Amino acid sequence: MSSDDPTPEPPRPGRPSGSGPEEIPDWVRQLEREIRVGPAARLRIWLGRHARGLRLGVGAVLVLALLTYVGAAGYRHVRRPAAQPRAYPTVSPPAGIQATSAASAPPAAGPFDGTxxxxxxxxxxxxxxxxxxxxxxxxxxxxxxxxxxxxxxxxxxxxxxxxxxxxxxxxxxxxxxxxxxxxxxxxxxxxxxxxxxxxxxxxxxxxxxxxxxxxxxxxxxxxxxxxxxxxxxxxxxxxxxxxxxxxxxxxxxxxxxxxxxxxxxxxxxxxxxxxxxxxxxxxxxxxxxxxxxxxxxxxxxxxxxxxxxxxxxxxxxxxxxxxxxxxxxxxxxx
Structure with a gap:
């Protein structure tokens, strides 16, 4: 017996259904009832369904961790000069007249300045x-x-x-x-x-x-x-x-x-x-x-x-x- 309305072909595994991601065929539900799925398999199924979102979340966590580390390192760098100074070996300057180098030596003030x-x-x-x-x-x-x-x-x-x-x-x-x-x-x-x-x-x-x-x-x-x-x-x-x-x-x-x-x-x-x-x-x-x-x-x-x-x-x-x-x-x- 024939009919003018063709019987719809069940969707093939691996090809998206035209009804959207929320529509799950009855035969899949039946299959899930008949097959007992273990924890490892459930994790793989969950990862497969949420792979894209998981990648974005992990990336955000890594960026946040990196910024936290850089910020902490910068703070330590800024605070380092305020740490307690430690002694180190020195030498005594030789006797005699001395001059200390400077980036820009100021002019010496003389007794005639201002006159x-x-x-x-x-x-x-x-x-x-x-x-x-x-x-x-x-x-x-x-x-x-x-x-x-x-x-x-x-x-x-x-x-x-x-x-x-x-x-x-x-x-x-x-x-x-x-x-x-x-x-x-x-x-x-x-x-x-x-x-x-x-x-x-x-x-x-x-x-x-x-x-x-x-x-x-x-x-x-x-x-x-x-x-x-x-x-x-x-x-x-x-x-x-x-x-x-x-x-x-x-x-x-x-x-x-x-x-x-x-x-x-x-x-x-x-x-x-x-x-x-x-x-x-x-x-x-x-x-x-x-x-x-x-x-x-x-x-x-x-x-x-x-x-x-x-x-x-x-x-x-x-x-x-x-x-x-x-x-x-x-x-x-x-």
């Missing part, structure tokens, strides 16, 4: 001689020799620490012409000698820093009152000295000496041998930030500030005292 002297050359480098040229009967060689003698005398008088600390003036005196030495040695009193040279007061202590120096040297040929040809050299310099002592504001501990000296060197053909060499024609100076008691004796020491104002420093513009072009005519504040 105009910070931009001055150090020591004798601040004494620049003009070019020697033939003038007024003096040859270029004679001019050069005269300028060199004057520069040497200035270095001794203002920068030679051995001379500044000694009571003996002879190291400077013998640089003058023989006929001028009596005047320099005997006639110049201690106070007037300070116009020419620096001598330290007892107990005064300079820092190792070289004095800062700024000024100029000018020369010309002329004749003196007796008609003798002379090379007249004018030196105008500011000397800044750094002393030991407290520094509260810039310039504390810095003593300023500003001098203007007029030197003469006679033409060797116009004078006898005793008159050949250096002579002093004129001199003048001022000092600032000094100990007044020492200054009265022609000696140099740093003053003790009173209420933040340095001794022997006129107001209202102390920085102008560092200018070689400033007039020497200033009020005496000692």
């Amino acid at each position: 105009p002297a910070a931009a001055f050359p150090a020591g004798a480098a601040g004494i620049t001689l003009p070019p020697a040229k033939a003038t007024g009967g003096f040859t270029a060689k004679q001019v050069s020799a005269a300028l060199t003698k004057i520069r040497t005398a200035m270095v001794t008088a203002r920068l030679d620490r051995a001379f500044m600390s000694a009571k003996d003036r002879e190291r400077l005196v013998r640089q003058f012409a023989p006929d001028e030495r009596h005047y320099v040695r005997e006639v110049l009193t201690d106070e007037s000698f300070a116009n020419v040279a620096t001598r330290l007061a007892p107990g005064a202590r300079l820092l190792p820093d070289e004095p800062r120096v700024k000024g100029r040297v000018t020369y010309r040929a002329t004749r003196d009152d007796q008609g003798v040809r002379v090379l007249r050299v004018t030196t105008n310099f500011v000397w800044a000295y750094a002393f030991h002592g407290p520094r509260v504001v810039p310039g504390d501990g810095v003593v300023i000496v500003h001098d203007t000296l007029v030197w003469e060197v006679p033409h060797p053909s116009d004078v006898r041998s005793g008159a050949r060499g250096l002579w002093l024609h004129d001199m003048g100076s001022y000092v600032a930030n000094v100990d007044c008691a020492a200054s009265d004796k022609g000696l140099l020491n740093v003053g003790t500030p009173r209420e933040g104002t340095a001794l022997a420093t006129p107001e209202p513009d102390p920085d102008s005292l560092y200018d070689p072009d400033r007039s020497l005519d200033i009020p005496d504040t000692c």
Whole structure:
């Protein structure tokens, strides 16, 4: 007997049913009732049905475990410097002056910082001689020799620490012409000698820093009152000295000496041998930030500030005292 409605073919094992995953044929249920399935088989069946979801779940668990480990490792790394330090072998540094390397060494703070002297050359480098040229009967060689003698005398008088600390003036005196030495040695009193040279007061202590120096040297040929040809050299310099002592504001501990000296060197053909060499024609100076008691004796020491104002420093513009072009005519504040 035939029918117009075909009998549906039971789905083949291994091929998905068109009704979806939830529809299970009766013959499969019948088969499950007839066959006793053991625990191992049930596990394989469960794994087969949930394989994709299981893979995703295991992956998530592994990622979570990895993040947990990395996080814990990072925390240990961050906390490691705070752990109790452990002793390790060291060596003692050798004796002597040392320097420790640094990625970027900071500039050293100096006693002249904050003052105009910070931009001055150090020591004798601040004494620049003009070019020697033939003038007024003096040859270029004679001019050069005269300028060199004057520069040497200035270095001794203002920068030679051995001379500044000694009571003996002879190291400077013998640089003058023989006929001028009596005047320099005997006639110049201690106070007037300070116009020419620096001598330290007892107990005064300079820092190792070289004095800062700024000024100029000018020369010309002329004749003196007796008609003798002379090379007249004018030196105008500011000397800044750094002393030991407290520094509260810039310039504390810095003593300023500003001098203007007029030197003469006679033409060797116009004078006898005793008159050949250096002579002093004129001199003048001022000092600032000094100990007044020492200054009265022609000696140099740093003053003790009173209420933040340095001794022997006129107001209202102390920085102008560092200018070689400033007039020497200033009020005496000692």
